[in-house]
Amino acid sequence: MRKLLSTLACTVVAAAALSAHADTLKTEAEARQLTDKVMAAAGKGQTDDAYAIMTPYTLTDVNTLDRARVSARTSRMQLEQYIGGSVGYEFISSEKVGESLLKLIYIEKAEKQAILWQFIFYKTASGWALSAFSNSDDVNTLFNR
Numbered sequence: 434m435r436k437l438l439s440t441l442a443c444t445v446v447a448a449a450a451l452s453a454h455a456d457t458l459k460t461e462a463e464a465r466q467l468t469d470k471v472m473a474a475a476g477k478g479q480t481d482d483a484y485a486i487m488t489p490y491t492l493t494d495v496n497t498l499d500r501a502r503v504s505a506r507t508s509r510m511q512l513e514q515y516i517g518g519s520v521g522y523e524f525i526s527s528e529k530v531g532e533s534l535l536k537l538i539y540i541e542k543a544e545k546q547a548i549l550w551q552f553i554f555y556k557t558a559s560g561w562a563l564s565a566f567s568n569s570d571d572v573n574t575l576f577n578r
Contacts, residue, residue, distance in 0.1 A: 456489040457560030461535055464554045464561045465527070468537045472550065475541045476522035478513075480506045491563040492555065505568070517544025525575060532556065540572065547572050 458464050467490060474482035484502040491498055525538040535554040540547040549572050555564035 455492050455557075455562040457557060457562050458490060458554075459560050461527075461529070461554075461561065464535060464552075465537060467563075468539065468552050469524070471552075472522040472524075472539045472541065475550065476519050478509070478519040480509050487552075487563055487566070490561075491566075492557075493563075493565075513543075516546040516548075519543055522550075535561065538575070540575075541568070546570060549575065 458467060467487065471483045471486045474480075474486060481502060484498065484505070488495070488498060519541055521542045523540050523542060525540060527538075528536045530536075533556045535556075537552045537554070539550045539552075541550055548568055548570055550568045551566060552563060553565040554561045
């Protein structure tokens with residue numbers, strides 16, 4: 434089980450090139466609305482839909498994001514036998530650093546364990562874009578605040 438959770442934890446997407454085109458969100462509230470939609474899909478176990486919702490807003494190369502999506506789907510199918518299916522999500526916190534970085538943290542609720550999801554938005558000249566996101570089973574980091 435730990436190996437499967439580690440595989441899921443490796444599903445991290447960071448900006449491959451800042452020159453990549455991304456749609457942007459005008460406000461922090463719009464960023465939160467986007468991640469709520471992503472998590473609603475994730476909370477139903479719809480990994481492909483969750484990735485599709487965030488794809489237009491990511492600074493990451495589309496091929497990198499697609500590889501992460503395929504990896505997440507594969508890991509999720511294996512992981513479900515240990516933690517059960519998804520049963521929802523919960524917003525945990527929002528943190529802004531300076532005027533340019535915004536982190537939104539959620540948990541995806543599974544039947545037997547929570548999965549931590551983190552989204553980092555970068556404020557570009559045209560608006561907020563998703564520069565990185567990750568998911569893992571290391572919810573312990575939520576308590577080190």
